[in-house]
Amino acid sequence: MMPRNAVYLCLLLPLALLALARPAAAQPASAVSQCQAIAEALPNVMFARYSPGPSTPPVRIAATQEGTVRLTLLGHSTFHIETPGGISIATDYSGYHRPPRTPDVVTMNKAHSTHYTLTPGPEIKTVLHGWGEEGQPADHDVVVGDAYIRNVTTDIRSGYGAMEPDGNSIFIFEVAGLCIGHLGHLHHELDDSDYAEIGRLDVLMVPVDGGLTMGAASMVRVVERLRSAIILPMHRPGPQVARFLDLFGPGFDRRFADSPSITVSLNSLPSKPQIVVLQGM
Helix, strand or coil, X not given: CCCHHHHHHHHHHHHHHHCCCCCCCCEECCECCHHHHHHHHCCCCCCCCCCCCCCCCCCECCCCCCCCEEXXXXXXXXXXXXXCCCCEEECCCCCCCCCCCCCCEEEECCCXXXXXXXXXXXXXXXXXXXXXXXXXXXXXXXXXXXXXEEEEEEEEECHHHCEEEEEEEEEEXXXXXXXXXXXXXXXXXXXXXHHHHHCCCCEEEEECCCCCCCCHHHHHHHHHHHCCCEEEEECCCCCHHHHHHHCCCCXXXXXXXXXXXXXXCHHHCCCCCEEEECCCC
């Protein structure tokens, strides 16, 4: 069997040859996700096939490029993602955990005020809400520099045990040939249609609080189904990280990093899933 990285490179080559140059500013993209294309080619992974309608604009494919992506845990569920092309992205941005420079893109979820702000500042050019407006689910499909960003919505708990449809978004960042996913404030296990829309994730940022989002056993099942190469715990109060790690069997490696940052490239992905606990809270 070919190594994971060799399979990815073979699958990404035709996408790269068909790619269009990315603009520097955020622009809508009718794109074929390379993460879904990879999932289609790998065994035992469901894929939501792209079916353009009669008025669908020409398909654009997010270009593949080599390089490393740097991810830094700023705190809670806010990560700073730095792309090879110099694009700065902050996830679950509330304005409290700030990256060292003004981000080009921020993503948000509204389950709690620690995951969003309605006043991010005019200096941030691309603000992506994980919740819908006027009764419509959030639907993001944009290119910013060398990053292609899309979302898959999930429901969140509301008052008196009810669920609010599409109140959370799993944001997916496709850059440097990598598929990077942030689960946001996930409140329920995913179904087959969710996994199909997500496709393959090489790097997964996962909340491990064990209750504020959802129970640890349920979250572990999501992680096992996605089977990402690198898993980064977040949203991790108290001793929850140790409890989370204990729920995984020998099919997953564990590593405690000596800093809040990790650099990742397509060629550096481990062949066995690895849970990396970054420094920080």
